[in-house]
Amino acid sequence: MTVREMQAQELAMKAIHKESQFILDVRNPSDFEEWKIEGEQLKHLNIPYFDLIDGVEDILDQIPSDQEVLVVCAKEGSSVMVAEMLAEHGRNVAYLKGGMKAWSEHxxxxxxxxxxxxxxxxxxxxxxxxxxxxxxxxxxxxxxxxxxxxxxxxxxxxxxxxxxxxxxxxxxxxxxxxxxxxxxxxxxxxxxxxxxxxxxxxxxxxxxxxxxxxxxxxxxxxxxxxxxxxxxxxxxxxxxxxxxxxxxxxxxxxxxxxxxxxxxxxxxxxxxxxxxxxxxxxxxxxxxxxxxxxxxxxxxxxxxxxxxxxxxxxxxxxxxxxxxxxxxxxxxxxxxxxxxxxxxxxxxxxxxxxxxxxxxxxxxxxxxxxxxxxx
The missing domain is CATH 3.60.15.10 (Ribonuclease Z/Hydroxyacylglutathione hydrolase-like)
Structure with a gap:
């Protein structure tokens, strides 16, 4: 499957209109705990990128197969790589364009x-x-x-x-x-x-x-x-x-x-x-x-x-x-x-x-x- 790019505007509208979205945040746990994307219907899983370098097989059972997964990191790069790995395993996946940097500035x-x-x-x-x-x-x-x-x-x-x-x-x-x-x-x-x-x-x-x-x-x-x-x-x-x-x-x-x-x-x-x-x-x-x-x-x-x-x-x-x-x-x-x-x-x-x-x-x-x- 191909990986989709999601802009901050689309995610903002999901949060405002209380739409559901599963988010895989691959930043360090301390960064995630201090500041994350908020929304009533947004569900989060935080797995740091360095735990996924060798593959995503160990977390597939935590990733939904019936909805799109949005991968988020600090600036974008890590999320693209993780999203591509998930797509190879048949998951419907997107990454946040510009990462948390773009989210902060939107x-x-x-x-x-x-x-x-x-x-x-x-x-x-x-x-x-x-x-x-x-x-x-x-x-x-x-x-x-x-x-x-x-x-x-x-x-x-x-x-x-x-x-x-x-x-x-x-x-x-x-x-x-x-x-x-x-x-x-x-x-x-x-x-x-x-x-x-x-x-x-x-x-x-x-x-x-x-x-x-x-x-x-x-x-x-x-x-x-x-x-x-x-x-x-x-x-x-x-x-x-x-x-x-x-x-x-x-x-x-x-x-x-x-x-x-x-x-x-x-x-x-x-x-x-x-x-x-x-x-x-x-x-x-x-x-x-x-x-x-x-x-x-x-x-x-x-x-x-x-x-x-x-x-x-x-x-x-x-x-x-x-x-x-x-x-x-x-x-x-x-x-x-x-x-x-x-x-x-x-x-x-x-x-x-x-x-x-x-x-x-x-x-x-x-x-x-x-x-x-x-x-």
């Missing part, structure tokens, strides 16, 4: 909803990393929020809808992935906006986002209002778009809340985090649709693949928003945190412009799951 653009006078809002789901970025469009002009370093995806999408990117905004100085904000601004001539309290050490020019700042796009003047909301970082800024949507950055997620420790100042910032969640956000309309900068697990995705929920629903269902005991809250967000993101200090330095790693180094720095939330 973005799925999805429409979130409509804005005033014909405008539209899109969410870009980086499904393998849990990152979410956004594009608001009005009358041929676009504004980007929290873009990843895969800038060509946004450029191609903007071209496909005949829009010109005029503004790029980051909700905060990211620590788990490399921002594409500055690069997007350089490539398009757009203005690059940052919260000034997060930008004290940056070595490039930017436009400072101030509390209640309004950024308008298109002749319909869709309003994007900055809302100072510290806690994940001291400068964290949320955005209210068109009185419909609340972009929360890494302050509030669908099933959790942001962690305050990635600059080493958890004890200093936990009070700010509580103030944002329990006071600033509480003053906003329950009907606002919350759009976070990350998701943690696939269960947070809606049926259409978007990550979005009404603020009022989160105040009802999100445990992080329902802790009346301030001491208990403080303990939760300072003492019971998951491991910090891989290379997060280097990522922060890169986002400040103090480091200029090449593409391979950037990929290496970002490897692993999203870890921006309190669990």
């Amino acid at each position: 973005l799925v653009p999805l429409k979130v909803g409509n804005l005033a006078d014909g405008g539209e809002l899109y969410q870009f789901v980086r499904i393998g990393k849990g990152c979410l970025s956004y594009m608001a469009v009005s009358n041929g002009e676009a504004t980007l929020f929290d873009p990843t370093r895969m800038t060509e995806v946004y450029l191609e999408f903007a071209r496909s809808i005949n829009a010109e990117i005029r503004h790029v905004l980051d909700t905060h100085l990211h620590a788990d992935h490399i921002s594409g904000g500055r690069m997007m601004a350089e490539q398009t001539g757009a203005a690059y906006w940052l919260p000034p309290k997060d930008a004290a050490e940056v070595v490039f020019e930017y436009k400072p986002l101030q509390d209640r700042e309004k950024v308008r796009i298109g002749s319909t003047t869709i309003s994007i209002e900055a809302l100072y909301s510290p806690g994940h970082t001291i400068g964290s800024t949320s955005f209210v778009i068109d009185d419909q949507y609340l972009l929360t950055g890494d302050i509030l997620f669908i099933d959790s809340i942001g962690r305050p420790d990635l600059a080493g100042l958890a004890e200093d910032w936990v009070g700010d985090l509580r103030e944002t969640l329990y006071a600033r956000y509480a003053e906003l309309s329950d009907d606002l649709t919350v759009l976070p900068a990350h998701f943690m697990i696939m269960d947070e995705l809606n049926e259409d693949g978007t990550v979005a929920k009404k603020l009022g629903d989160l105040y009802r269902d999100n445990h992080g928003l329902n802790m009346s005991d301030e001491a208990e809250f403080r303990t939760m967000v300072t003492k019971n945190l998951p491991p910090q993101p891989n290379s997060y200090q280097e990522i922060r330095q890169t986002n400040m412009g103090k480091m200029l790693p090449d593409t391979d180094k950037q990929r290496e720095m970002e490897i692993g799951p999203n870890r921006c939330a309190v669990r």
Whole structure:
């Protein structure tokens, strides 16, 4: 039988639509345990490649014969060889093009909803990393929020809808992935906006986002209002778009809340985090649709693949928003945190412009799951 090449987009749709897929992951067990392809109907078998060099006969009884098997490795090479061996034994088999590297970098653009006078809002789901970025469009002009370093995806999408990117905004100085904000601004001539309290050490020019700042796009003047909301970082800024949507950055997620420790100042910032969640956000309309900068697990995705929920629903269902005991809250967000993101200090330095790693180094720095939330 021949071996089929599966693109990351096809696998992403399987995960989003909860379709079944058997995955043979041939990476080292430690790498597999730390980070793997997630999906409700995805089944995994982890057998390291070095155990299969002499053949796959010993694992054939663990490989289904009645469905396609997808072989996955770090970059592609090992998975191709294992897939070919399985095909020789009559298995229906494919390999993931580009491996986990491609999975980490793939973005799925999805429409979130409509804005005033014909405008539209899109969410870009980086499904393998849990990152979410956004594009608001009005009358041929676009504004980007929290873009990843895969800038060509946004450029191609903007071209496909005949829009010109005029503004790029980051909700905060990211620590788990490399921002594409500055690069997007350089490539398009757009203005690059940052919260000034997060930008004290940056070595490039930017436009400072101030509390209640309004950024308008298109002749319909869709309003994007900055809302100072510290806690994940001291400068964290949320955005209210068109009185419909609340972009929360890494302050509030669908099933959790942001962690305050990635600059080493958890004890200093936990009070700010509580103030944002329990006071600033509480003053906003329950009907606002919350759009976070990350998701943690696939269960947070809606049926259409978007990550979005009404603020009022989160105040009802999100445990992080329902802790009346301030001491208990403080303990939760300072003492019971998951491991910090891989290379997060280097990522922060890169986002400040103090480091200029090449593409391979950037990929290496970002490897692993999203870890921006309190669990």
